[in-house]
Amino acid sequence: MHIVTILAVLQFFLFGILVGRARRQHRVKAPATSGHELFERAFRVHMNTLEQLVGFLPALHRYLYLADPAKCRYEFAFTVIPTFILSAAAIWSTVTRAAA
Incomplete structure (x- = not known):
């Protein structure tokens, strides 16, 4: 379980780095969240991952609590x-x- 949690969070941070790279590559100045289509795709991947982590990570902790408090x-x-x-x-x- 712990490895899955760590990998999920690392993946989220990696996607954030890729958003930053796309922002520089396509010259989208912060705090804009729109501009070049490829930047917007990278940004949405990152935000969709965040949205899923909100449910995924607590579900992992719930599993641990139910298994052996x-x-x-x-x-x-x-x-x-x-x-x-x-x-x-x-x-x-x-x-x-x-x-x-």
């Missing part, structure tokens, strides 16, 4: 800790920008 102590930390770090970073960014 005692083995889920680390999986919980792997999901909560990044959320906490990203929330703290967002708060820090908001506070420091407001102070500037």
Whole structure:
């Protein structure tokens, strides 16, 4: 299960890199999400993958919880800790920008 999760996330990041490459190649300036047809295709692949990950990754964690809840102590930390770090970073960014 863990390898499948890691591969799915790596695939998502790879697709993001390919979007960036298509953006440069076809001269689509950020934050535009339309322009050259080949850029738009790469962008849609990336967004469709994100849409599917939203359902796919929780389904994998649900499977683990149903299989043996005692083995889920680390999986919980792997999901909560990044959320906490990203929330703290967002708060820090908001506070420091407001102070500037």
